Amino acid sequence: MDTKRIVVPGDIIEITQDRPRNGIFKCSENDFCSSYFGVVQSGNGFVDVVPFYGRYVPRRGDKVIGKVIDIGPSMWTIDINSAYLTMLHSNDSPWRVNSGELKKYLSMGDYVYAKVMTVNELKESWITLRDVGLRKLEGGHIISVPSPKVPRIIGKGGNMVNMIKDATSTRIVLGQNGLIWIDGSPENIMNAVSAIRMVEREAHTNGLTDRVENFLKGLKGGS
Amino acid sequence: MGGAKTDLKLIDENGLRLDGRSPNELRPIKIQTDVLDNADGSAMIEWGGNKIIASVYGPREAYPKHTQNMDMAVVKARYNMAAFSVDERKRPGPDRRSIEISKVVSEALQTAILAEQFPRTQIDVFIEVLQADAGTRIAGLTASAVALAAAGIPMRDMVAGCTAGKVAGQIVLDLGKEEDNFGEADLPIAQLVKSGKIVLMQMDGDLSVEEFNKATEMIDDAIKRISEIQREALAGKYRDIALEEGGE
Numbered sequence: 001m002d003t004k005r006i007v008v009p010g011d012i013i014e015i016t017q018d019r020p021r022n023g024i025f026k027c028s029e030n031d032f033c034s035s036y037f038g039v040v041q042s043g044n045g046f047v048d049v050v051p052f053y054g055r056y057v058p059r060r061g062d063k064v065i066g067k068v069i070d071i072g073p074s075m076w077t078i079d080i081n082s083a084y085l086t087m088l089h090s091n092d093s094p095w096r097v098n099s100g101e102l103k104k105y106l107s108m109g110d111y112v113y114a115k116v117m118t119v120n121e122l123k124e125s126w127i128t129l130r131d132v133g134l135r136k137l138e139g140g141h142i143i144s145v146p147s148p149k150v151p152r153i154i155g156k157g158g159n160m161v162n163m164i165k166d167a168t169s170t171r172i173v174l175g176q177n178g179l180i181w182i183d184g185s186p187e188n189i190m191n192a193v194s195a196i197r198m199v200e201r202e203a204h205t206n207g208l209t210d211r212v213e214n215f216l217k218g219l220k221g222g223s
Numbered sequence: 224m225g226g227a228k229t230d231l232k233l234i235d236e237n238g239l240r241l242d243g244r245s246p247n248e249l250r251p252i253k254i255q256t257d258v259l260d261n262a263d264g265s266a267m268i269e270w271g272g273n274k275i276i277a278s279v280y281g282p283r284e285a286y287p288k289h290t291q292n293m294d295m296a297v298v299k300a301r302y303n304m305a306a307f308s309v310d311e312r313k314r315p316g317p318d319r320r321s322i323e324i325s326k327v328v329s330e331a332l333q334t335a336i337l338a339e340q341f342p343r344t345q346i347d348v349f350i351e352v353l354q355a356d357a358g359t360r361i362a363g364l365t366a367s368a369v370a371l372a373a374a375g376i377p378m379r380d381m382v383a384g385c386t387a388g389k390v391a392g393q394i395v396l397d398l399g400k401e402e403d404n405f406g407e408a409d410l411p412i413a414q415l416v417k418s419g420k421i422v423l424m425q426m427d428g429d430l431s432v433e434e435f436n437k438a439t440e441m442i443d444d445a446i447k448r449i450s451e452i453q454r455e456a457l458a459g460k461y462r463d464i465a466l467e468e469g470g471e
Contacts, residue, residue: 006458009372010380010417035337037372037457054375055282083282083344122293122342205465
């Protein structure tokens with residue numbers, strides 16, 4: 001089985017027809033270099049370097065999972081597993097919240113599935129719960145993966161995560177920031193976690209979907 | 224350093240050094256990545272008798288708040304020698320030497336990191352010297368660069384370094400402990416690997432212009448070899464996962 005090309009920071013990336021995008025910068029007159037230790041990926045007219053590891057940086061429109069770590073008079077402070085904390089204003093929540101009564105709705109340690117509403121140039125960000133599918137996450141189990149691996153866990157058009165959901169009969173919510181919420185029976189959660197860990201470990205290899213499928217089949221056969 | 228007197232014959236009749244190396248030979252170097260689970264990235268380097276662990280935490284919001292830079296991340300490296308790392312017990316805690324090394328290493332790494340991508344944050348680099356055997360600042364810096372790459376921090380280029388010096392009137396590469404203690408000069412240099420730009424240079428003792436040029440030439444060449452070791456340390460692990468799966 002072949003791997004994608006592994007590069008370290010400063011390695012020159014040949015740009016032919018595809019345009020450089022994430023993880024690539026212009027390092028001299030006519031050369032483009034990788035800024036990450038990761039793998040080169042090209043497709044849809046773009047070349048990216050996808051790092052093996054990295055902190056999440058909030059981007060507008062991303063759906064993330066976060067944990068309430070502080071409560072103010074009108075805002076919750078949310079930890080989104082990033083270099084920066086983010087804020088959730090009571091007006092951006094689905095409830096009619098009176099000032100000072102925030103902890104009736106979300107208290108310390110609660111998890112929310114929210115959307116990044118705005119990010120400014122200082123990377124201060126605000127998230128919102130006012131959109132379809134956004135909510136407080138009740139019950140379930142939270143695991144964390146490096147955020148660059150999230151697209152691989154989602155798979156093309158969501159096929160990887162759907163496959164894991166179906167095979168393990170769990171409910172899974174993926175945050176772009178690398179936090180994953182899984183709900184189901186304890187055994188099923190464990191199976192889903194081991195499948196996700198497998199994708200995380202082998203994200204840089206080709207033909208992963210087939211191997212995960214076999215792995216999930218093996219789990220079913222075993223139980 | 225400083226050319227202390229010794230009866231040791233630092234270079235023998237055959238032109239070999241105390242440990243049997245030729246003037247242009249490096250000590251054996253081994254780098255291992257991801258040695259610590261709680262760090263975002265880490266690396267352990269064994270360079271001759273040096274054993275050093277570098278770990279990277281962050282980027283995370285910088286505290287105390289007045290150290291935050293609104294335009295970029297600040298790199299805070301801390302070089303620390305364990306009390307048991309040298310022959311005679313070293314008094315623990317920061318001293319003049321380790322504060323200086325922390326500063327020059329921070330600055331060297333700051334130039335390599337694309338810090339503009341993370342305003343208001345700090346990137347912590349902890350360099351813990353477990354066993355010292357000359358050239359620890361360079362070994363620590365070389366390991367830090369690997370740890371930074373493993374932590375997924377965007378960088379312009381990798382950083383690697385090496386020392387050269389003057390021992391018994393000869394220019395030699397990568398000084399050992401006795402050569403460092405009793406030699407005439409010591410020149411540690413670190414560069415951005417691809418561009419060759421110098422990010423750290425210090426000198427202890429005296430070198431003539433010719434000697435200096437010869438030393439830098441040797442270092443240039445050595446850094447290329449060291450950067451290959453860095454690359455192998457990083458990429459090897461992921462290639463192995465791929466091969467292992469392929470064998471099934």
